[in-house]
Amino acid sequence: MRLGCWILTWATSAMVMTGGAVHGQAQTPDNQKDYSFLNDLHGKQAMEWVQHQNHKTLSILEKDHRFKGFYKNTLAALQAPDRVPLPQLQAGGVWNFWQDAHHPHGVWRATSYRSYLSQTPKWQSKLDIDALAAKEQINWVFEGAECLAPAAEHCLVQLSNAGEDAQTLREYNTQTGQFISGGFVFPRAKQQAAWVDDNTVLVARAWGNDGATLTSSGYPFVVKAVQRGKPLEQATEVYRGRPSDMMVAPLTFTDGDGQRLVLILRNITFFETRYAVWDGAHLNWLALPPKSEVHGFAKGRLIVSVQDDWKPKGLPVVPAGSLVALDPKALEQGVEVIFTPDPSQALDQVGITKNTVLVTLLDNVRGRAMRFEPVQPGRPWSMEPLDVPDMSSVHIVAANPQSETAFLSVENYLTPQQLWLVEEQEQPKKIKAEAPCFKTSDLVMEQLWAKSADGTHIPYFAVHRKAMALTGANPTVLSAYGGFQLSYTPTYMPEVGQLWLQRGGVYVVANIRGGGEFGPQWHEAGRKAGRQKVYDDFAAVGQDLVQRHITNPQHLGIRGRSNGGLLAGVEMVQHPTQWNAVVIGVPLLDMENYETLSAGASWVAEYGSMSVPEEAEFLKKISPLRHLKPEVHYPVPFIFTATSDDRVGPLHARRFAAKMERFKKPFFYYEDIEGGHSGTVNAAEVAHERALEAVYLSQRLMDKH
Template sequence: MRLGRWILTCAASALVMAGAAAHAETQTGGAQKDTSFLNDIHGKQALDWVRAQNRHTTSTLEKDKRYEGFYKSTLAVLQAPDRLAVPQLLAGGIWNFWQDAQHPHGIWRTASEQSYLSTTPAWQIKLDIDALAAKDHANWVFKGADCLAPADEKCLVILSNGGEDADTLREYNTRTGEFVPNGFTFSRSKQQEAWVDENTVLLAREWDDKGASLTPSGYPFIVKKMVRGAAPGQEKEVYRGAPSDMMVAPMTLTDGDGGKLVLIQRSQTFFESHYAVVEGDTLRWLKLPAKSEIHGLLKGRLVLSVQEDWQPEGMPLVPAGSLVSVDPKNTERGVEVIFTPDPSQSIDQVGVTKNTVLVSLFDNVRGRAMRFTAVQPGRPWSGQVLDLPDMASIHIVDTDKQSDKAFLSVESYLEPEQLWLLGEDGQPHKVKSAPARFKSANLQTEQFWAQSPDGTRIPYFVVHKRNMKLNGANPTLLTAYGGFQVSYTPTYAPEIGKLWLERGGVYVVANIRGGGEFGPQWHEAGRKSGRQKVYDDFAAVGQDLVARKITSTAHLGIRGRSNGGLLAGAEMVQHPDLWNAVIIGVPLLDMENFETMSAGASWADEYGSMSVPKEADFLKKISPLHHLKADVTYPTPFIFTATSDDRVGPVHARRFAAKLDAFKKPFFYYEDIEGGHSGTVNAPEVAHERALEAVYLSHRLMDKQH
């Protein structure tokens, strides 16, 4: 199931919002200026406004003599031919999606495992997205493929036009390397699919063009069975959720012994789901905690994590954050706890092989990995700590359900990504490593702790030159996320290295509440009306940086995207004197109306709802758009978004910029006309936006006039 690619940084919908009239006018003193046209996302007047703002931003920042160098160095890194080719275990080989200067849309290619592990893999191109885009006259973005296990011969290739979340599905044969003639094809929609067998697919999507089969979040709630060769309109309904749900979707799980479960996931809210096993024409609902996530199937048993305390019938309490194994035939009997993190730990990812369960986790925000094996049913699981580098992020790249092999990745702020292969037994070994993209010999990473106003200690990483002087003059960029139980961990970012660290900048990542760095409780503390703690945590880190004399307010800037963009916007209005640069990317900013904008209804479980008086009062207190004031001096922000972002949508950013404009406050605004929620869809566009940011940060934090 592909829900994760929609919800990692909020959920999505599209088109003009129901609450468009909420801010049809921007007030400046006693005058009012009509800005309602900005709500028409693709309207001519709105796009004329966007292009005018883009011209102002690019004409100003591209004039800087450093811009061209920033752009070229970033593009070179993004298109470097010696990048690490991320492996996918599929159809008996290694598959990889690759973009470079010759293939900006990308190619899907394959090699044998032996060839892949060599220094020069013999790749075979299976699908050329550039050629397909040219043939279809579409700006296709490849978003992966859902393949029928275990042979992985029949796949549904997922294509998005311009990077939006809505996609088109086309049946593809990995053996022939061709789209299947008269095969399954599902037109553009926000949709979720699951293979039942080679002739049957369960599909949740918009079944009409009037929105009647979509939830207020813009997601489907009706699942139908699609049978090969059946006439249109003959689809049989499998399950119909409620229009008030966030989403309903099918999913298929397989194990290495030939076992299979077809499930329906009914997500009533962002964090609460119920699961049913599809048994012929009937559904059998499983007794599982509402806050739980299924990760796979092992020996016919479900592997899932629980995000709330769970008391199975006649069993000991299972603490929130635990990983468990259950029998899908009776989920409350014989629950086996695989692993329960201690207070300093939290689970990041879970992968299932034929006989084992892999876990990547954080221990005080430092990456770890373990492999668990069931000794025998009903007995405690055996856990093995994997020997991997410290002060790094460890991720599960892919697992093989037909064996116990798996690929893991390791990276840190200063060490480029490494690929480690875990075999049938023993410890993993490094098989590939990306080359360094920036000079790091004179750089180091430290972890510090700040104290939030309520006494909670907040960890943060600082990457800086070894000989850094504590004189308050170091240009510093601080970032965080703080939401949706998403953890912000060490990542090797070549553009940060080239455009910031090499030039004397300090890079800081704060692990504030709202994320998942310390498990469900860390997230819960910053959810809904607790969100002010998230903003207090971030400000506390900024103040701690100043107190340590690492930097000063004149040299301190912040950056955030999506939910992090909301964070940056809130910090700009709550602490305008603490920062001298603010980058606000693909943000939420209108928190009084977010539920009627794009897929805002799906985020109410994270932020609260205007329909609940107590939560409405809080949202009014923290909405960045509504707390901009004409008589306050703000740092000049750099705001970026994308027209085709059908997840958060560009209107939040447009309204914020329009209000700044009405108050005659300076700002930079850049909206990529084609990009989705990622902001940009190919390497040249990414390099362009990053170069603009680098010039902006140089002006605000490095140059003498600031």
């Protein structure tokens, strides 16, 4: 995932890497060239530059003799017919969104519960996104649906054009399988909607075309109630936050007894949220700690996790990271602590069934699961560990307050995704499993630890051949995320197995600070000016791999996306001799201007702000764009982004590549014209990008130069 500093000559040709990508004749721009035209995202000159860079990159990577095989194998795995169809429990059955070679955009489909448990469920197509896209000539991407519980007959289907965050919402009837003529339609916007009843929807979106109801992050701060049959102009305002907020949104829960709770969420920052109960006329703000997250509604109790130590009035301190239950109408009457993790643990996910609360957690980054039930108000909840495989990721796939069943997924780097059924009072049982996409009998997965610059021990997973020789020259890819309290857990990735592990490569994932692997404190340690710890942790894992004689800088590459792309960029400029390949995906790289780019202002609580002098100094210190130097030899990076990314945006990647071009530094650049922040829209595009990466990493780390 990170740096290196080599100017290469490919063994297969006499072509030399020069500014922009590998090509026969160096055509570098003047050192003073003005690249401001790149700021016009879809402008003619900017798109000509993008197409030129794409052509140079593809003319090398796609022409590699391995590319077609890499692409074919990855696409086949992504579209394998025996993949586990992940369930969604609603509308009296099991629903699933499915993409394959015949439906690249996907089809939303349904079957009965009994049929789903069989080996060959009988699916009924409900909404064909390919047909809809063809009919309307729009590159629709299905991004889920918000359905009115408990019947889930009425849903607001969320459609995105080319994968952008902005969505169009359309009312759909799950019984008729049709969009409702004259039903609710909310035009394209960054928006969030929640049902109140059959005829009322709360919506947070831009009201008007002047942007006056959007925050500096580009998200809405005004929630209105929209009545069936009435235009948006007649919507009634429910709550107005502040332009300085990150976002305001509505949220609705219905528990297993049919009790409905309507909330307004005011995200003051990315991590600080205030919650209010809306009774249809008034808002009652809950005295919850600012750093808390609502997970659901069970037996009339709001299920909440707290990220800071919290002392409710008249009660003992609730430790940070705990899960609690409380009465939203009478919070002062008591808070029940459901679960408090120990120092090696962290909450991962919470799911609500009719009578239980399911929890998945990490224990030294290994997945665990538990089931909790209320005994009586004011008494400790009963707890039962659930028997799931070790050294794996365990996630809640489906849990519905109207159902007594739930589904868990279990996977790791060598075990394909499995689906486990959880029925009340029963231990989980495996009911479905994907077929392996690559041979694992000669591979092993182990958890190792490195010591960071400040002495903190950092865990990481390494996957490699059992008979790997400790020669210090094994081709190795190191990846991490390290931000926003998101945990990076073991995941089965066919392309990694087929295109890397089976060919003798080593795959490593580091659980560095900034993530959530060890709870709120692990994240807090890497926030704002503490962020250098994140970068030190990652560098320490790289050094540990060398010290263990697994690899060396010439055979060590790094990879990151989004915040992980920032990580990769920082490592490239801070440690340019420690890596020989750097994959920088949909990244933040211009940290002096990130607040003004796309949704950047929403991440001030994570990174800091240029408006605060001490935070500005740190942002300048770590900004990869700022610290690119003409006299330094860097590893040749592969930078990829998407024109339609309306979250991070392509300007970070463009500016970084343009500066490398100005300094006549070699690089690969690929910008997908569509795809949003995911960078890709469908399996074919995912396979294409992964194949490009695999060729790049093979050339840099496996081939002899």
